[in-house]
Amino acid sequence: MFQKKRNTFHGGVHPYEGKELSKDKPIVKAQPGNLLYYAVSQHIGAPAVPIVQKGDHVKAGQKIAEAGGFVSAPVYASVSGTVKGIEKKVSAAGSPVDCIVVENDGLYEKETFEECPHWEKLDADTIRNKIKEAGIPVSFDFSDDSTEEYYEKTAPDVTYAFCSFDGTDEEAEAHLKKIISMGPELAMASRGAKGCILYDGEKFFAQAAAPLAEVKDTLGAGDSLIASFLTGYIGKTKAGVDRETAIRESLAEAAAFAAGICGMEGAFGYGKKYE
Secondary structure, three states, X not given: OOOOOOOOXXXXXXXXXXXXXXXXXXXXXXXXXXXXXXXXXXXXXXXXXXXXXXXXXXXXXXXXXXXXXXXXXXXXXXXXEEEEEEEEEEOOOOOEEEEEEEEEOOOOOEOOOOOOOOHHHOOHHHHXXXXXXXXXXXXXXXXXXXXXXXXXXXXXXXXXXXXXXXXXXXXXXXXXXXXXXXXXXXXXXXXXXXXXXXXXOOOEEEEOOOOOOOOOOOOOHHHHHHHHHHHXXXXXXXXXXXXXXXXXXXXXXXXXXXXXXXXXOOOOOOOOOOO
């Protein structure tokens, strides 16, 4: 038997390394240049929204762009100086993005921050505001007895709103529209055997309940529907799947997962007599 000779050679490739250019040099602290370009889009998510204008003076550590939506993050200046404007620049990924241009004044004047007390010493409204400021998505499952006043107080701080709804399709859609008008990005109503309806502010997505061979225990089905949807939707969106496809696929997966939970014993629990 003859072994086929592989297309390779002994020793590999050893390109010129050029280490002598820096190996004996002392480490120096690199300083920012005269003009700094802060891209408002640095990831697959929504671009940040600039909150400064040409001519504004900014300090190091000052926020210059707000998070613009799901998978987004605020942008902060690393130097003090003057905002020269917003320009298109080619990013490291090779695509043009909006950049906030700051002329470095070389003073590195720092933004002042208030020391944050331990969270146990903060009231609920302050905690909610800090979570929102940090751009952390929040999901919330409203109970059946949630009043309109409670929705109005809570929904503005929620990213993904969930609830149960027993009315008609039209009533469910009206309820979801009202929730979205208060601030959440997505709102979903679970409807038992009717499945669920989701609204993203533009379109309604109806998902039928997955078929069940046998119902053993329904407790936890709603929670499993929410957990599965969020896991799927967030994962798909981060992976670059378009919003509508991510919603449809995640709803179908969530319905199947919730159906599987209904076929499992143990959620309700039953009393057992101990001697």
